[in-house]
Amino acid sequence: MRKWMAATLAALPVVAQAAEEPRxxxxxxxASFFDWYNATHTATGLLRPQFxxxxxGKGKRTVSATVDGPAQRLVLPLCRQPRAVFxxxxxxxxxxxxxxxxPAQTLVWFHPxxxxGAQPDTPVRLLQPLPEMDTLLLLQQHPTILANARLLMAGNTSCSPSRSRGYRLTGLDRGKDGLPVLVFENDIAGAARVTVKRSRNELLPWAVACEGPGSGRK
Structure with missing residues (x-):
């Protein structure tokens, strides 16, 4: 048992973020997490948390563990996967x-x-509940929506400096007005939120808001 535990711990992926040196x-x-999780949760398969x-600062550090549940595909070509962070x-x-x-997190991705299958390299977080069809269309059309949103970025003082940077979709949200929002992160860790409005059968960017580096990850 000890050999199995040692091999399992050695194989676990660890994400380290530090300003000075890897931790x-x-x-x-x-081992503390394994003991606690097994005592408080019903085992549903091989546990492979990501730490x-x-x-x-000042020698202090925070530790967290992420556990992804089984992905499920419903009627539409859309996969959902629960994610818990501890x-x-x-x-x-x-x-x-x-x-x-x-609240617990949900990851979504297009899957025909x-x-x-396996989780994609960049799954998208579903930050607020959205209808299945809206979720699917937003995932499929987000490159076109982003391209059109760059025109809005040009006239927005918070977005114009980064309008030409590379962006990737990281989340689907809902604004206070009820409209869906695409959440993007750019290649310098800045964030852009693109509010989307439907015009007949087309999804169009309605408004944009941007934040500087460090705001795109939570």
Whole structure:
């Protein structure tokens, strides 16, 4: 059992984010998560969490673990996958050192086959509930919507400096006005939110808002 656990921990992917030097979740922190998760959740398959460590300055660090559930494809060619993120508190009692963030996350991607395959390299987070058809159309048409949105960016002081940068879709959201929003991250970690409005059978960018580097990841 110990050999299996050591091999499993050694194979786990670890994402490190630090300003000075790479940092990793320690074997004790990883083992702590396995113990807590197995005690509080029903096992549904091989547990392969992804650990993330972030330096917060002055020698402090935060540790989190991400667990993706099984992907499901419903009627439309659209896959949904639940994602849970857990945070580590080393000062809490042993049985309460890990806690789950709320609300839970959902990843979506276009998939024409009957069964969902492996998760794509850049799955999109569904930040607010959207109708299945709207979700599918937004995923399929987001390159065209982004190209048209660059015209709006030119007239927006917060967006114009980065309008020519490369962007990738990271999330689907809903604005306060109820309209769907495409969330993009550019190649310098800035963010752009493109509000979308339907005109007959076409999805058009209605408004844009941009933020500087560091705002695109949460």
């Amino acid at each position: 990793t979740a320690t074997p004790a922190e990883q 993330s460590v972030t330096s917060t 945070d580590y508190d080393p000062r809490a009692p042993k049985e309460r050192r890990w806690s789950e963030r709320t 086959q009957q069964q969902c």
